[in-house]
Amino acid sequence: MERVEIEPIGQRVRRLRRSRGMTQAALGGERLSESYVSLIESGRRQPGPEIVEYLADALSCTVEELRGVGHERDAAQAELLIRRGEWELDSGQTDAALSHLHSGMDLARSLDLPALVTRGRAAVAKAFELSGQLRQAASLWEELRQEAVTNPENAWAVHATVALSRCYRELGDLDRAIQVGEELWQRVDPSESVLPAGLEDLVIVGATLLGAYIELGDKKRSDELAADLLTLAETADTPKAAGAAYWNASLAALADGRTAEALRLAEKAQASMALTHDVRNKARLQTTIAGLHLRLEPPDTARALHLLETADPVLTQFGSKIDISYCRTELARAHLLMHHYHQARDIAADTLATLRELGENPIEAARTLMVLAAAEAALQDESAALDATATAAAILEGAGATRQAAASWNELAELYVSLGRPDQAIEAFRRATALLGVKKTSVARQLDNPHEAPTAQPEAS
Numbered sequence: 019m020e021r022v023e024i025e026p027i028g029q030r031v032r033r034l035r036r037s038r039g040m041t042q043a044a045l046g047g048e049r050l051s052e053s054y055v056s057l058i059e060s061g062r063r064q065p066g067p068e069i070v071e072y073l074a075d076a077l078s079c080t081v082e083e084l085r086g087v088g089h090e091r092d093a094a095q096a097e098l099l100i101r102r103g104e105w106e107l108d109s110g111q112t113d114a115a116l117s118h119l120h121s122g123m124d125l126a127r128s129l130d131l132p133a134l135v136t137r138g139r140a141a142v143a144k145a146f147e148l149s150g151q152l153r154q155a156a157s158l159w160e161e162l163r164q165e166a167v168t169n170p171e172n173a174w175a176v177h178a179t180v181a182l183s184r185c186y187r188e189l190g191d192l193d194r195a196i197q198v199g200e201e202l203w204q205r206v207d208p209s210e211s212v213l214p215a216g217l218e219d220l221v222i223v224g225a226t227l228l229g230a231y232i233e234l235g236d237k238k239r240s241d242e243l244a245a246d247l248l249t250l251a252e253t254a255d256t257p258k259a260a261g262a263a264y265w266n267a268s269l270a271a272l273a274d275g276r277t278a279e280a281l282r283l284a285e286k287a288q289a290s291m292a293l294t295h296d297v298r299n300k301a302r303l304q305t306t307i308a309g310l311h312l313r314l315e316p317p318d319t320a321r322a323l324h325l326l327e328t329a330d331p332v333l334t335q336f337g338s339k340i341d342i343s344y345c346r347t348e349l350a351r352a353h354l355l356m357h358h359y360h361q362a363r364d365i366a367a368d369t370l371a372t373l374r375e376l377g378e379n380p381i382e383a384a385r386t387l388m389v390l391a392a393a394e395a396a397l398q399d400e401s402a403a404l405d406a407t408a409t410a411a412a413i414l415e416g417a418g419a420t421r422q423a424a425a426s427w428n429e430l431a432e433l434y435v436s437l438g439r440p441d442q443a444i445e446a447f448r449r450a451t452a453l454l455g456v457k458k459t460s461v462a463r464q465l466d467n468p469h470e471a472p473t474a475q476p477e478a479s
Contacts, residue, residue: 027070030084032059033130034077045076093134096125100138108298110335112145119145136162140174143181150339150376156185163198176202176223183226188340190380190416192230199227221250221259225266232273233381235424235453244270258299261290265303272310281310298341301332305345312351323352340379343369347386354392363393384410388426391433400437407433411446415453424453 035045042055049072057063058073065073074084099122106115123138140162146155159182166175179202186195202223228243244267251263264287272280284307291300308325311318326349333341350365366389373383391406411426431446 026061027065027085028059028061028063031055031073031077034079034084035059038077040077045073047076092125093129093131096122096129096131096134098122099125100134100141103138104141107141107145107148108336110148110337112149116142116145136165136174140177147181147185148338150378152185152189152340152376152378156182156189159185176220180222180226183223183230187226187230187233188379188381190413192234195230196227196234199223199230203227221247221262224250225262228266228270232269237274240270240273257290257293258296261287261294261299261303263287264290265306268306268310272313277310277313277315281307281314284310297332298336301329301337302341302344304329305333305341305348308352309348312348312355317355319352319355322348323356326352339372339376340382343373343379343382343386347382347389350386350389350393354389354396357396359393359396363390363397366390366393380413380416384413384426387413388429391429395433400433404430404433404437411449415449424450427453 031045035042041052042059043052046052046055050069054063058065058069070081070084074081077084099118103115103117103119103122106112106118119138119141123135123142126132126134126138139158143155143158143162146152146158159178162174163178163182166178179198183195183199186192186198224243224247228240228247231240231243247263247267251260251267264283268280268283268287271277271283284303288300288303288307291303294300304325308322308329311322311325326345330342330345330349333345337345346365346369350362350369353359353365354362366386370383370386370390373379373386387406387410391403391410394400394406395403407426407430411430414426427446427450431443431450434440434443434446
């Protein structure tokens, strides 16, 4: 945790003088020269007791206030409030965290402790993310990132970049997610031994970019980033950095159709993450691994179901609403493959209602719609299956998720063919071909082919 620096008396004199609209000459009056006041404020002279009394009288404050008596105690209290809010966030107590964070920031502002205020604002942005308020989170991260750009001493540039890219990806703004991430990543050479940012944050920036490029269907750039991440993973000196690199390289392997390789990499990520205390990301990784088991040939539904059912309560306490939705979409998929069609439909419908209530995660809503469509088709509700699939395809295309949009239009075409609607099928196939020219995939027929690309969960964060 960051240690709050106690304000030196010279800085306190300057702050109080400026707040009263006084010049150094006016503060010195007939007693002190302007240059001597400047030396005090710069810390090059320490005023004696008589000078402190004079300055306190001139500034209309007490000697105790000028000496900072009580300031150290108040600064420690401000940091304690911020720290408590951060701890409550990690414990899944978002409302309590926000209350303590705002109290801590108010006190820090009154004490002119900008670094502590910034730390509190970053925690508030994280709280917005956890509660599913992605636009508010992105707005605050944008502010923090811009401040970091204009002030080289601000240490939040990389952290804000990671969070912003993640938020924009979840919001379906893939172009902006890539733009933000690439601005930092382009300054990096993964082969160099000395990197411009902390390795852990650096890996997460690259991992976020990789996820966005996978959504976009840019295989060339995805492969490049996956290779860079594996290079970093092999040299990572922290378990979380290695875990994030292997995790996202796993998603790239799956997007390329290499399911067994994807599972191997995900399990390497799990071994690294096991060495951390990051409860939330361990559970999120379990969701990813469960999805991979569902896409094996044949699928290991029992193993997947166990992983999902143990991850769900952990994410309910420590994860965001979007984390929970990822897990439950995969849970619906597992029940679908086990021929539990009503359970699959009910779980998918409930998850979709949550996502629609949040209104800020179109790509995940589209994935959930595809699982719902598969369940509706299995239950012979063709109209509901068509509606869900068409909505999903339109959402994905609008978000720029080209690869998944093409697969969804392809699936919709297959449904139209099965219903004897050739004109609509031709149009849907045309939309799929125009986007990507993908080979036949089938979500509605997952009972026969469970290889539809999984929920591309974000990297460890």
